[in-house]
Amino acid sequence: MLINVMDLYKYYHHGDSITKALDGLSLQVKKGEMLAIMGRSGSGKSTLLNILAGIDYVDKGKYYYDNKKVPLNNQKELSIFRRDKIGFIVQNFALIGYKNTFDNVALPLKYQKYTKKEINSKVMALLKSVSLKDKANKYPHELSGGECQRVAIARALINDPELILADEPTGSLDIKTEEEIMDIFAYLNQELGKTIIIVTHNFDIAKKCTRVIHIHEGKITA
Amino acid sequence: MFLEEFKASCKDNKLIFIIIILQFTTALTFLNISINGLNTIYFKKTSFNQSLDKNYYELIDNYTGNNEVAFKNEQDNLKRLKDFYHLLIQNENFNYMEMSFQPLYVKDFQGENKFLYGYKHNQNQPPILLDNGYYSYVYSIQINETTITEFNLKLEDGEMFMETDYLYHKDTPIPVLLGYDYMSVYNIGDEIEIDYLQLRTKIKVKGFLSKNSSVINQDTIVYLDRYIVFPSITFNMDPFNSFEKGIQYRAYLNKVNGVIVANELSPNEVQNIINNLTKISSLNNFIIIGSNNDQLDILNLQASKFIDLTVILSILISLFATISLILSICNKFRRNMKNYAIHLINGSTIIYIKKFIALEILFYMLCANALTILFSYIFLGYFYYSTYILLTTVLIIFLTLLIPFKMIHKINVSTLLREE
Ligand SMILES: Nc1ncnc2c1ncn2[C@@H]1O[C@H](COP(=O)(O)OP(=O)(O)OP(=O)(O)O)[C@@H](O)[C@H]1O
Ligand SMILES: [Mg+2]
Numbered sequence: 001m002l003i004n005v006m007d008l009y010k011y012y013h014h015g016d017s018i019t020k021a022l023d024g025l026s027l028q029v030k031k032g033e034m035l036a037i038m039g040r041s042g043s044g045k046s047t048l049l050n051i052l053a054g055i056d057y058v059d060k061g062k063y064y065y066d067n068k069k070v071p072l073n074n075q076k077e078l079s080i081f082r083r084d085k086i087g088f089i090v091q092n093f094a095l096i097g098y099k100n101t102f103d104n105v106a107l108p109l110k111y112q113k114y115t116k117k118e119i120n121s122k123v124m125a126l127l128k129s130v131s132l133k134d135k136a137n138k139y140p141h142e143l144s145g146g147e148c149q150r151v152a153i154a155r156a157l158i159n160d161p162e163l164i165l166a167d168e169p170t171g172s173l174d175i176k177t178e179e180e181i182m183d184i185f186a187y188l189n190q191e192l193g194k195t196i197i198i199v200t201h202n203f204d205i206a207k208k209c210t211r212v213i214h215i216h217e218g219k220i221t222a
Numbered sequence: 223m224f225l226e227e228f229k230a231s232c233k234d235n236k237l238i239f240i241i242i243i244l245q246f247t248t249a250l251t252f253l254n255i256s257i258n259g260l261n262t263i264y265f266k267k268t269s270f271n272q273s274l275d276k277n278y279y280e281l282i283d284n285y286t287g288n289n290e291v292a293f294k295n296e297q298d299n300l301k302r303l304k305d306f307y308h309l310l311i312q313n314e315n316f317n318y319m320e321m322s323f324q325p326l327y328v329k330d331f332q333g334e335n336k337f338l339y340g341y342k343h344n345q346n347q348p349p350i351l352l353d354n355g356y357y358s359y360v361y362s363i364q365i366n367e368t369t370i371t372e373f374n375l376k377l378e379d380g381e382m383f384m385e386t387d388y389l390y391h392k393d394t395p396i397p398v399l400l401g402y403d404y405m406s407v408y409n410i411g412d413e414i415e416i417d418y419l420q421l422r423t424k425i426k427v428k429g430f431l432s433k434n435s436s437v438i439n440q441d442t443i444v445y446l447d448r449y450i451v452f453p454s455i456t457f458n459m460d461p462f463n464s465f466e467k468g469i470q471y472r473a474y475l476n477k478v479n480g481v482i483v484a485n486e487l488s489p490n491e492v493q494n495i496i497n498n499l500t501k502i503s504s505l506n507n508f509i510i511i512g513s514n515n516d517q518l519d520i521l522n523l524q525a526s527k528f529i530d531l532t533v534i535l536s537i538l539i540s541l542f543a544t545i546s547l548i549l550s551i552c553n554k555f556r557r558n559m560k561n562y563a564i565h566l567i568n569g570s571t572i573i574y575i576k577k578f579i580a581l582e583i584l585f586y587m588l589c590a591n592a593l594t595i596l597f598s599y600i601f602l603g604y605f606y607y608s609t610y611i612l613l614t615t616v617l618i619i620f621l622t623l624l625i626p627f628k629m630i631h632k633i634n635v636s637t638l639l640r641e642e
Contacts, residue, residue: 047636055567055635075631079571094564094639098230108569110223159569 001067002163002195003029003052008061010047010218021047022058023218034189034196036206039215045199046091046167048215052197053088053165054078083111087156091167091199093148095140101127101151102136108159126154129184131177145172153181157188164188164196170205182208227565227578228585231558238557242550246590249543249618250611251597256536257608258598278319279482279492280440281310298504300467303474306503307456315495316484320366320454321439322476327417328450331358333407337448357417362450363437364476372483373437375446378402380410380429383453387428390455395424399451402433418452419472420465425452540614548622551586555579555626562630563638572630579626587615 010022021044029035037045050056051063054070055078063070065085071077082088095104102123109119127133130150140148149172156164164185170178182205188194189210198209206212214222232239310318325339331349338346339359349356366388369375380399387397395413408414412427435446454477461467484492562575591611598606 046640050636053567055563055639056637057634075633076572079566079573082567083569083571088567090567090639092639094567096561096564098233107565111569111571111574155568 001028002031002033002065003027004064004067005052006062008048008051008063009059010044010051010056011059020044020218022051022061025061025215025219027213027220029195029197031195032189032193033211034185034209035198036209036212037197037199037215038201038203038206038212043215044218045215047218049165049167049197049199053086054082055088083108083159085161085163087159087161087164089149089152089156089164089166089169091171093140093152095148095151095155097140100137100139101132101143104140104151105154105158107155112159122158123154126158130154131180146174146177149173150177150181153184157184162194164194166196166198168199168201170200170202178202178205224578224581228581230561231554231578231582234561235554235557238550238554242547242554242586243589243593245543245547245550246586246618247593247597249540249547250590250594250614251601252536252539252543253614254594254598254606254608254611255601256540257610258602258606259536277484277487277492278438279484281478281480281482281496300461300471300474302503302505303471303478304457306499306505307474307477309499309503310478310480310482313495313499315487316482316492317368317372318366319368319372319481319483320364320477321369321437321481322364322454322479323439323444324362324364324419324476325359326362326450326452327352327357328360329355329357329415329417331360333360333404336403337361337407341448352417352422355415360450361448362418362452363444363446364452364454365437366454366480368483369437373435375435375437376432378405378430378432380427382429388453388456390457395426396453396455397428398425398453399429399431400427401431401445401447401449401451402435403447404450405430419469419476421469421473425450544618544621547618548625551583551622552625552629555629559629559633560638560641563633563635566633566635567639575630576627579630580623583619583622583626587619591615 004027006026008022008025010020012019012021023044025044025048027048037048039045047056051058051061051072054072058072061072063072065081070081096107099107105126106119106123109122114122124133124136127136130153132147132150132154135143135147135151138147140151143151149169153166153169156166166185169185170181173181185196185198186208189196196209198205200206213220327350329352331337335341335346337360339361340346341361347359349358351357367383367385370382377399383397383399390396396418400408408427410427410429413424414427416423416425431446431451433447436443437446438444455473456477457470457473461470482492482496487495558578562570562578565575566572591607594611595605595607598604
């Protein structure tokens with residue numbers, strides 16, 4: 001089992017009302033799975049993914065990754081866990097405005113020991129596979145929503161992570177690009193054995209995954 | 223990588239960036255200048271305290287104008303002056319302090335204008351042509367042993383006056399001490415041609431006074447850094463011609479216009495003693511300006527008030543600047559957090575982010591310290607950097623690092639990334 005989370009709770013309090021973003025959710029994911037998470041808006045999909053990525057705090061719950069406990073509320077150790085294991089595509093892309101496409105994608109590599117040449121060839125190869133080669137020098141504000149999304153995807157993949165978390169990675173793409181992206185995910189999953197978790201509203205995408213779960217009000221329903 | 227992020231962080235909000243450096247600089251500059259001020263005031267105060275419990279009486283002759291001419295023309299008056307002087311020196315009831323501010327003419331003077339007589343009032347005189355060259359009129363003071371002990375004059379280099387230095391020998395140069403600022407102009411052992419009250423002679427540099435050496439003259443502090451300190455010379459032999467007699471007259475008139483340092487005597491008692499002495503030496507026309515004690519009290523009071531005020535004010539300003547600096551830095555790094563969050567989901571670690579923060583704060587520190595040194599030059603006229611500033615800097619860095627470090631440990635990446 002690659003991922004094993006148990007009894008996750010995450011409540012938001014606004015005065016008297018409580019939003020139960022996660023309400024005792026448990027989930028296991030095997031190595032090599034390609035999992036789709038579906039559910040209505042506000043059901044807690046992003047919250048779950050953020051916790052799996054180690055970027056959100058939980059109220060309660062346990063998280064084992066590869067049978068090792070993930071220190072859920074220790075930022076210092078979480079940051080190392082993230083760096084070593086996870087490629088994360090957040091819902092709103094989170095690109096750095098003052099970096100162009102190339103530098104945004106190259107960012108994770110700059111935290112490792114790569115030569116300029118290595119960085120250059122890796123980034124350009126990946127940009128080619130997401131059809132962004134000619135946008136390498138453009139800044140985020142010069143790109144369309146779909147292009148930004150593909151930059152975010154490329155950046156999540158550049159480090160060759162074993163777990164890829166994607167929060168609606170094809171939300172603003174046309175069908176053709178969406179298919180291209182899904183082909184990449186499928187390739188990563190089937191050929192390279194990467195574990196992939198995708199949050200999506202799109203049944204076509206869900207169909208391409210090995211398993212689909214549904215979340216409702218912070219719990220898995222099916 | 224670091225440089226890139228640093229540049230981006232600075233560019234992100236240039237105003238905050240500049241404000242931070244200004245606040246940092248303000249905090250340090252005020253501290254620096256006040257520490258400098260404290261040092262000087264402390265120095266002044268020690269010399270004040272020395273003279274505080276003493277009564278100073280200024281002795282002033284009444285021989286002016288026609289009076290003076292008549293006085294000099296009378297045959298025995300030089301001898302009377304000398305007698306009177308020796309009575310003053312030898313009197314056991316008080317100490318006699320000589321302090322006259324007679325400028326000197328120095329031949330081929332190479333120093334800056336600040337040494338020239340009249341500089342303080344923007345009235346420099348061009349060098350004048352005396353028979354063998356050009357002479358500049360420079361600040362000088364003539365003192366005796368008592369002056370040195372009264373004002374606790376110390377040397378930076380060289381040797382103090384010895385008893386024999388006060389005695390004029392026709393063919394030996396007169397040993398002098400020079401103010402601190404003269405260190406860049408002359409060296410110990412240099413011989414300089416001068417004209418002192420028309421006495422054409424040589425002086426020889428014996429030493430340099432320490433920085434900020436000062437005396438009190440008519441209730442004001444006179445710093446001697448730009449002065450030639452000349453021993454108040456005595457002439458043992460009688461003048462052998464009328465020219466030399468004139469020189470001796472002028473010298474002795476200066477010498478008897480000194481200050482009586484009397485602690486145990488009332489002004490009346492001093493007046494009586496002086497009257498008595500003038501009678502013995504058959505002189506009259508001496509008046510005494512009252513005790514300086516009150517004025518010194520006032521001066522001293524002002525000094526201590528000044529200390530309190532500077533200390534309190536500068537500490538307040540420094541403190542205020544430090545607090546607002548910390549606030550600005552918090553503000554600055556709060557703005558950076560979103561960016562750090564993005565880095566954190568892209569292979570960065572908390573340790574890296576801390577390095578970003580530390581580097582940035584270090585840069586602020588370097589700028590602020592450099593500016594502080596620069597400002598010290600602008601405000602004080604010379605470069606000054608107190609070691610306390612270094613300590614303060616370290617303290618401020620420590621304080622300012624603490625808060626962003628805490629922020630980064632509590633960072634909520636998901637919330638930051640949800641923000642648009
Ligand atoms: N910082 C927050 N403060 C308060 N409530 C929050 C916060 N973040 C999320 N929530 C709430 O938690 C619930 C779950 O949010 P989450 O983003 O996980 O939903 P989602 O399933 O990803 O929705 P969507 O499909 O619209 O992205 C929502 O009701 C949301 O309003
Ligand atoms: Mg969501």
